[in-house]
Amino acid sequence: MKKSFASDNWSGVCPEIMDSLTQVNAGHVAAYGELEEPFTQAAEKKFKKYFGENSRVFFVYNGTAANVLAIGHLLKSYQAVVAAHSAHINEDECGAPEKFTGSKILEIETEDGKIKPEQIKPFLNSIGFQHHVQPKVISISQVTEKGTVYTPQEVRNLADFAHQNNMFLHLDGARISNAAVSLGLEFRNFTTNAGVDVLSFGGTKNGMMFGEAVIFLNPELAHDFEYTRKQGMQLHSKMRYIAIQFDRYLTDDLWKKNAEHANKMAKLLAKQLLSIEKLQITRPVDANGVFVIIPQEIISQIKRSYFFHVWDETTSEVRLMCSWDTTEADINGFVEEVKKALR
Ligand SMILES: Cc1ncc(COP(=O)(O)O)c(C=O)c1O
Incomplete structure (x- = not known):
């Protein structure tokens, strides 16, 4: 999955x-x-x-x-x-x-x-x-x-x-x-x-x-x-x-290692999404969440492959959360899916 x-x-x-x-x-x-x-x-x-x-x-x-x-x-x-x-x-x-x-x-x-x-x-x-x-x-x-x-x-x-x-x-x-x-x-x-x-x-x-x-x-x-x-x-x-x-x-900075990774992945995700013209990052990416407006008509198609929550139905703003186990491949896959849906 x-x-x-x-x-x-x-x-x-x-x-x-x-x-x-x-x-x-x-x-x-x-x-x-x-x-x-x-x-x-x-x-x-x-x-x-x-x-x-x-x-x-x-x-x-x-x-x-x-x-x-x-x-x-x-x-x-x-x-x-x-x-x-x-x-x-x-x-x-x-x-x-x-x-x-x-x-x-x-x-x-x-x-x-x-x-x-x-x-x-x-x-x-x-x-x-x-x-x-x-x-x-x-x-x-x-x-x-x-x-x-x-x-x-x-x-x-x-x-x-x-x-x-x-x-x-x-x-x-x-x-x-x-x-x-x-x-x-x-x-x-x-x-x-x-x-x-x-x-x-x-x-x-x-x-x-x-x-x-x-x-x-x-x-x-x-x-x-x-x-x-x-x-x-x-x-x-x-x-x-x-x-x-x-x-x-709380031993050997495990909390830090996991959170650093999740935050880093969110930054990477935001960077990649920023390069897609039809999207708009709506909030500062301070931690491990990315808020972005994705055209409403492609949301359900992307969600079939990568589930996420729509945060504001009226503006089509969605929330994308990264985790301790999110990989660059996950991000590349998601971004590819967005690009495909926009074509
Ligand atoms: C800001 C915040 N506080 C608290 C919680 C704790 O929720 P739960 O009762 O699901 O552990 C969550 C979980 O989504 C959260 O996002």
């Missing part, structure tokens, strides 16, 4: 992670990461190396849960989360944040998926007014759903704004490794050191099988999160299988 450009979670598990799963698959160890189970402890230690000794790490199954539980832990149901309209929590989690937190999402329209403090200011008028929900969390995605990456200063501006207004900053890091590579920085430069309070750390889109981490950088906020996770049905019983994947992911 030809590879798709639909999403980076259409790819399989990278060999290093697969090996780690096989290695851990022996004997009995304590369930739920309890009783100082060694694999979970080792993975938590690795995270602390990247995010600081004060960080608190909790493993969950998937990214939606990481977001919902992290945000929900900080909110009462009359409080609200401010996010970009395009945010995964707003558009692609089927209302899970609203259902499980009971809180409203206050949306901001953006051109590039990034929100700025000035855009949040109008919501502050609601503070202290009992008829309105009370903004309490700002949530940003790094990489954004429009393929862009916040600079550390942009994150810092949002964190300062949040803290000055008695709010918290959450970062959805489903693609945090691609962001780090794009910026050429360590994770902590745009998280811990930029004032983020809590983040969702993803690995599934970059070579893992499953498992995400909720990381509190403000450790006081982690208080009682183990109960939130359990009641939220996200306490994995065979915890070692999430832990070992993260341990391996």
